[in-house]
Amino acid sequence: xxxxNQNRFYFIFLSILICLLDQLSKYFISIDYKSxxxxxxxxxxxxxxxNFGAAFNIFSGNRTFLSTVSILFSFLLIYFILKNNIxxxxxxxxxxxxxxxxxxNGIDRIFKGYVVDFINLNFINFPIFNIADTxxxxxxxxxxxxxxxxxxxxx
Numbered sequence: 001x002x003x004x005n006q007n008r009f010y011f012i013f014l015s016i017l018i019c020l021l022d023q024l025s026k027y028f029i030s031i032d033y034k035s036x037x038x039x040x041x042x043x044x045x046x047x048x049x050x051n052f053g054a055a056f057n058i059f060s061g062n063r064t065f066l067s068t069v070s071i072l073f074s075f076l077l078i079y080f081i082l083k084n085n086i087x088x089x090x091x092x093x094x095x096x097x098x099x100x101x102x103x104x105n106g107i108d109r110i111f112k113g114y115v116v117d118f119i120n121l122n123f124i125n126f127p128i129f130n131i132a133d134t135x136x137x138x139x140x141x142x143x144x145x146x147x148x149x150x151x152x153x154x155x
Contacts, residue, residue, distance in 0.1 A: 016100070018100025018104065022132040026104075033048035043121065045122055047117070047118055047119075050117075052115075066109050094143045094146070096139070103132075105130075105132040117130050
């Protein structure tokens, strides 16, 4: 447990890396999207969409509300990561992934007014998304996996 408590900033660093990867990918897509749009990369196609809402475009046009939610959730997640009574690495990874994605999409909302989405899956009809969305979903998947795993252990 001492090891985890001394290295909580590694989990913050992981969040920052996820955010940077997200922002770099969006930057490269944004500066040259006309030449790479519709590029087929086997499982997905590169697309370019300005999402003015949240997941599945809900709350579209509510930039102030969504930006505020991003900021509040980011602070809450930082608190959870740095909080000393959370000692399971899986929980810290969950929060790190969600924080990285929240920061990535929050930066877009605050500075651009929209989130850049560019990954369009070829094998299923699914909304276009980005790396931040993927990180958030991985974090929530790990949370639910962990909850169901713990629930089965107690049954």
